Amino acid sequence: MHCPVCGGDCVTDARTILAELPGRFAPCPDCMGLVYDKSSPPPDIDTAEPCPSCGKRFIDEVFADIYRVMAAEGDLAGTEPLAAAGTPLVHPGFAMRSAPYLPPRSLVLLSRSVGERAAARLVDEVPEVRGVVRTGAGRPGIGDTGAEPQAYTLLAGCDVRADVFPTRAGSVVVYKQQSVLHIEFSRGQNEKILSLEREIDRHRPETFVDACSGAGTLGLAAARAGVPRVIANDAWYAAAFWTACNIGVNREFLGIEEVAMHASYDDLRRRPIARDPVMVATAAGTQEIEVYQGDLRLLFAVLPPEIDLSALDLFEKNDGRKVEEITGAWRARVGGAIFIP
Structure with missing residues (x-):
């Protein structure tokens, strides 16, 4: 690439x-x-x-x-x-x-x-x-x-580099530009991936949403686990772009045949923070993956009606009031099971 x-x-x-x-x-x-x-x-x-x-x-x-x-x-x-x-x-x-x-x-x-x-x-x-x-x-x-x-x-x-994260179904490779995305280094077991795998075992989702995707690790892990439809989203341009890029990087291990980019890196960089969700990429095959850039609180407008499982990997997990506000709004507008990795 x-x-x-x-x-x-x-x-x-x-x-x-x-x-x-x-x-x-x-x-x-x-x-x-x-x-x-x-x-x-x-x-x-x-x-x-x-x-x-x-x-x-x-x-x-x-x-x-x-x-x-x-x-x-x-x-x-x-x-x-x-x-x-x-x-x-x-x-x-x-x-x-x-x-x-x-x-x-x-x-x-x-x-x-x-x-x-x-x-x-x-x-x-x-x-x-x-x-x-x-x-x-x-x-x-x-x-x-x-x-x-x-x-x-x-x-x-x-400063583009990759990390390799093991999952039960096989490893995923996650590229990122290190100056604009936070460090997420693998040390053998990734607690967020383990949390996702437990939730997948519990709920057997047909559709999974990673509402704060970062560079796409959880969405890729869900797709690697065989979830039929994965939707990833992040308001930060670099996160949305590298999530889309990483679908293509890992496509051989996923049930997808082609990845279509609907926005370039330069397009996204011109609008670094998005509120209204914009589609960045789609991938189709035996599995479907969609990537959006937008505010997770507005993502419900583009989501399908049946969402089985969602991950809300919020930056401010220590702000209990804000977490409850966001998760409460998500339950009301989207539904399904929610977990915070």
Whole structure:
């Protein structure tokens, strides 16, 4: 797929991603790497070059290079611990038993400290770095349609990456642009997916609605479980777009034959927050999937009359009054079983 961020071939199908997982971050017999103390600055020694046999390098060596570039550009004083350089997000992300050896262009760096000059150097000089994102307060996305959206800043490279989430029916691959969508990293068992699978067992739904879809993880898991009709929605443009994209990424594992996009990335970006639901994509086959961008409180206007199960994965779960208000309105207008993952 043509990447909407960098124009490259960053997005590949799920089968290809899953086939590469077993050896993706494993060292070859010739790989060597030092383990660094993350609570101290890196020692004053030369870092190892990528392995001449497989091209991979141990993550601590890569992070030492990142740290030194940031220190050289004045983003770090050189006295901070190695961990102060930022947060590494590997591509693809999945539960690993040991620290990874990174192939080229497999790491997106999230950092509060990094500047533009260092970011450009990191993408040019550190072969493992895929993209560099400067973080800020809060997390990317929106809490409500009336709230100010939050986003981080992509400084260099491309920040499109994937996470792999296991389900009982098989894994799903979820791509996202990391500067505009929050981190949702798999650590073996995803509690939201487990919650969804319990609800599917309980209700055996013909139709499932994920009203706050994010990048589409729950909708994909429901489709992977065989739910005949899945409807996903999010008011944030990036969430709606990547949900639609991820249907195509995983289509081989779903009962769909074609995916039709009804809005482009640029179309959605021009209206980052939507209230009235707009159809973004449809997928048809033995299963049906629809993706909307809109306020979940107005989604009832485009939903079919029989909804068996809905997930309301609200940002503000700790606001009891708001949760009760939204779930109460959903029961009255949509009906069916509701759960909050």
